[in-house]
Amino acid sequence: MARSQALMIEIATGDPRPISKQIADGVRMKIATGELQLGVQLPSVRGLAMQLTINPNTVAKAYAELTSEGWLEARQGLGLFVAPPRQRxxxxxxxxxxxxxxxxxxxxxxxxxxxxxxxxxxxxxxxxAFATKKTA
Structure with a gap:
């Protein structure tokens, strides 16, 4: 089974956006720039919550938003993966x-x-700079 890729997302306490929004925005940016590629498994809710030292419900909320928008897809019993690109x-x-x-x-x-x-x-x-990252 494929291992999930660590998410290097920064959470800023002074940011006016909720933490779940910061996570969702960070994942969107990593997918949009190609840092997270199609089919890559994301860390579990608990795993990312532990990494960021936040409540797992906050991560679950961000993951739910990304899944509903089509950025991520859930695979029963396996976890969350970067979804194929589409008009989200x-x-x-x-x-x-x-x-x-x-x-x-x-x-x-x-x-x-x-x-x-x-x-x-x-x-x-x-x-x-983002266009260069995306084509690299």
């Missing part, structure tokens, strides 16, 4: 989440008083 969110939901993310980002950046061209250049660099 409707166009409306993608647009909604994108709008929310952009709004949060803009509100954070405006307070830093950074020129728009510098912000755009930095975003481009970050997106290129």
């Amino acid at each position: 969110l409707s166009a409306h939901e993608r647009d909604k989440r994108f709008d929310e993310a952009v709004s949060r980002f803009v509100h954070d950046v405006v307070a830093l008083d950074i020129a728009a061209d510098e912000v755009i250049a930095r975003i481009d660099v970050e997106l290129q």
